[in-house]
Amino acid sequence: MFADGLFILFTVIAVTGAAGLVLFKHPMNGAMSFIVTLIAMAGLYALLSAKLIFAIQLIVYAGAIMSLILFIIMFLNIQEEDLPVEEGRFKYLIGGAIIVAPIGLFLTRVIKSFPGAEKTITVEGFGGIKEVGLILFREWLLPFEIVSILLLVSLVGAVVLAGKRRMVK
Amino acid sequence: MTLQDILLIIIRVAIGAFVPLCFVAVSVWMERRGASFIQDRSGPNRANILGFRAGGLIQNLADAVKLFFKEDVIPAHIKHKFYFVLAPIIVCVTALVSFAVVPFADTLVLGDKEYLMQAIPTDLGILWFLAIASFAVYGIILAGWSSHNKYGMLGGLRSAAQVISYEIPMGLAIISLLVVYGTVSLNEMAQFQGQLLFGFIPMWGVILQPIGVVIFMVAAFAEANRTPFDLAEGESEIVAGYHVEYSGLKFTIFFMGEYVAMFASSAIIVTLYFGGYQIPWFNTATLLKYAVPVTLLLMIATPIIAKFVAAWIRKNNVSHYERENDPRVREANVYIKIVWGAVILLEAIFFLYLVFASGGAADNILVACLQICTFLAKTTFMLFVYVWVRWTLPRFRYDQLQKLGWNVLLPLSLLNIFVTSAIVVALS
Numbered sequence: 001m002f003a004d005g006l007f008i009l010f011t012v013i014a015v016t017g018a019a020g021l022v023l024f025k026h027p028m029n030g031a032m033s034f035i036v037t038l039i040a041m042a043g044l045y046a047l048l049s050a051k052l053i054f055a056i057q058l059i060v061y062a063g064a065i066m067s068l069i070l071f072i073i074m075f076l077n078i079q080e081e082d083l084p085v086e087e088g089r090f091k092y093l094i095g096g097a098i099i100v101a102p103i104g105l106f107l108t109r110v111i112k113s114f115p116g117a118e119k120t121i122t123v124e125g126f127g128g129i130k131e132v133g134l135i136l137f138r139e140w141l142l143p144f145e146i147v148s149i150l151l152l153v154s155l156v157g158a159v160v161l162a163g164k165r166r167m168v169k
Numbered sequence: 170m171t172l173q174d175i176l177l178i179i180i181r182v183a184i185g186a187f188v189p190l191c192f193v194a195v196s197v198w199m200e201r202r203g204a205s206f207i208q209d210r211s212g213p214n215r216a217n218i219l220g221f222r223a224g225g226l227i228q229n230l231a232d233a234v235k236l237f238f239k240e241d242v243i244p245a246h247i248k249h250k251f252y253f254v255l256a257p258i259i260v261c262v263t264a265l266v267s268f269a270v271v272p273f274a275d276t277l278v279l280g281d282k283e284y285l286m287q288a289i290p291t292d293l294g295i296l297w298f299l300a301i302a303s304f305a306v307y308g309i310i311l312a313g314w315s316s317h318n319k320y321g322m323l324g325g326l327r328s329a330a331q332v333i334s335y336e337i338p339m340g341l342a343i344i345s346l347l348v349v350y351g352t353v354s355l356n357e358m359a360q361f362q363g364q365l366l367f368g369f370i371p372m373w374g375v376i377l378q379p380i381g382v383v384i385f386m387v388a389a390f391a392e393a394n395r396t397p398f399d400l401a402e403g404e405s406e407i408v409a410g411y412h413v414e415y416s417g418l419k420f421t422i423f424f425m426g427e428y429v430a431m432f433a434s435s436a437i438i439v440t441l442y443f444g445g446y447q448i449p450w451f452n453t454a455t456l457l458k459y460a461v462p463v464t465l466l467l468m469i470a471t472p473i474i475a476k477f478v479a480a481w482i483r484k485n486n487v488s489h490y491e492r493e494n495d496p497r498v499r500e501a502n503v504y505i506k507i508v509w510g511a512v513i514l515l516e517a518i519f520f521l522y523l524v525f526a527s528g529g530a531a532d533n534i535l536v537a538c539l540q541i542c543t544f545l546a547k548t549t550f551m552l553f554v555y556v557w558v559r560w561t562l563p564r565f566r567y568d569q570l571q572k573l574g575w576n577v578l579l580p581l582s583l584l585n586i587f588v589t590s591a592i593v594v595a596l597s
Contacts, residue, residue, distance in 0.1 A: 028249070028252070028314065032252070035307070051291075051293060052296075054293075055293055055296035055297065055299075055300055056296075058300035058301075058303075059296065059299050059300045059303060062300075062303075062304070063299075063300055063303030063304060064303060064333070064336070066307075067303065067306050067307065067310065067329060067332075067333065068333065070307065070310045070311075070314075070329070071310065071326070071329045071330070071333070073314075074310060074313065074314045074322065074325055074326060074329070075326060077322065080248075128292075129292075129293075129296075129353055
């Protein structure tokens with residue numbers, strides 16, 4: 001089926017990008033492969049017909065946050081000789097993979113035993129912008145507002161911390 | 170899928186892809202001739218094919234040929250060649266794709282089927298534009314970074330900082346617009362703007378959101394890296410910024426990308442604030458109702474307009490000094506013949522429509538064609554505004570640019586949101 005093909009394509013791209021993020025030595029290569037992963041994730045959201053999440057994933061993660069990260073990488077202007085020598089990192093990688101593997105197997109089993117894993121989306125307009133907005137502001141208003149206050153607090157905290165360091169100088 | 174479905178997909182994608190590319194030529198021409206008009210000189214008007222200069226458009230052809238045949242150098246010091254090649258492609262492709270959700274006509278109804286007249290028929294609308302527009306900065310960052318020299322790096326840094334800080338007022342201006350329209354879909358926004366305010370003023374965004382339009386346009390100019398916000402290039406300070414190492418075809422793609430982005434953002438400005446494809450006072454329903462009188466009016470109007478155009482060509486397309494057998498007059502004769510030929514063709518089409526096809530699906534197609542023409546005319550005017558601003562205002566200094574973004578536009582757009590929401594709540 002066409003949707004299955006797309007799913008396989010996006011997952012392969014996402015996993016390849018994630019592997020690139022871990023394996024590439026240069027930070028720019030890592031950041032670029034992470035962008036690829038984020039875009040592939042957006043594709044997966046679109047396949048789940050979560051339109052709003054798809055757009056937000058592209059705007060916020062793939063667009064705004066990653067461009068800030070690229071900005072920082074460029075700002076610091078890291079050269080090859082600035083990077084630390086990582087001897088035996090593949091040893092760590094393989095060792096880590098072996099340690100993590102049982103957890104991965106456990107997780108796949110958990111997901112397989114979820115009730116209703118075979119279900120497909122049936123509601124008309126699921127994941128649309130208007131529908132998500134209505135649910136968010138009608139049924140989940142209090143959690144939504146609390147999360148926004150949390151974000152505001154972290155914003156103010158970042159400004160305060162940045163200001164403090166300057167005063168010490 | 171029927172043949173009609175496939176045909177309409179091809180038409181829509183073709184319009185979405187080729188119109189911006191064709192408008193690259195138009196806007197480069199407009200940039201040069203507009204600049205020379207504002208600076209009181211003639212501009213490029215000599216390049217010709219067999220004596221035909223097409224008002225300077227042939228110069229673009231000459232430039233294109235020059236750029237195609239230039240050597241395409243990748244300097245030896247560049248380590249990340251992949252990113253160096255990728256950067257111009259990102260800039261051009263994102264600009265092209267961001268146009269894909271702009272509707273160029275109202276929903277076309279053929280029989281019992283409806284077709285959204287945009288290259289990608291989705292109702293994501295403005296969110297798609299924001300998402301894709303934020304990718305364009307990657308092209309500039311990668312170009313500046315992989316060029317591996319100080320000027321390129323400075324250009325990339327400036328551009329990234331500028332785009333990030335101007336995305337905020339742009340997003341906030343869009344939020345107040347969403348409060349007014351109550352939708353993110355660009356087609357529904359354009360339909361909303363077909364209504365009339367107090368019964369006689371077209372309900373365009375520019376009338377409902379006078380502060381928002383200023384904020385959005387300033388931010389759009391900054392996003393498109395156009396003067397007065399072209400610090401990323403800044404020829405006098407950092408030579409050409411991020412594309413200092415580029416030559417030949419890769420530079421051409423950067424250059425095209427800039428103009429495609431200019432076209433796409435003009436189209437978005439027109440759709441958000443200037444009624445999109447709507448003809449003022451004639452929304453789609455009215456046009457469909459009065460299809461026959463409108464056609465008759467057009468049949469009368471076209472020859473009159475053509476007469477003025479012909480007189481204008483006759484007056485301007487002459488040599489500025491005495492010449493025997495002035496070749497420019499001969500050229501003008503051909504142009505005038507082309508104009509009248511086009512008029513005859515149009516009249517024939519209108520006549521055939523009136524006699525054979527009026528009242529059916531042809532009405533819808535006629536309205537769609539009229540709306541596409543309106544949309545392109547409005548967008549062309551907005552492109553001229555870009556040129557106009559470029560050759561009128563000097564470049565900002567970097568600190569002035571950031572001050573304008575954070576100290577003026579950001580509070581203003583927040584205030585705009587509060588005022589707009591208060592009015593919308595009070596009226597509902």
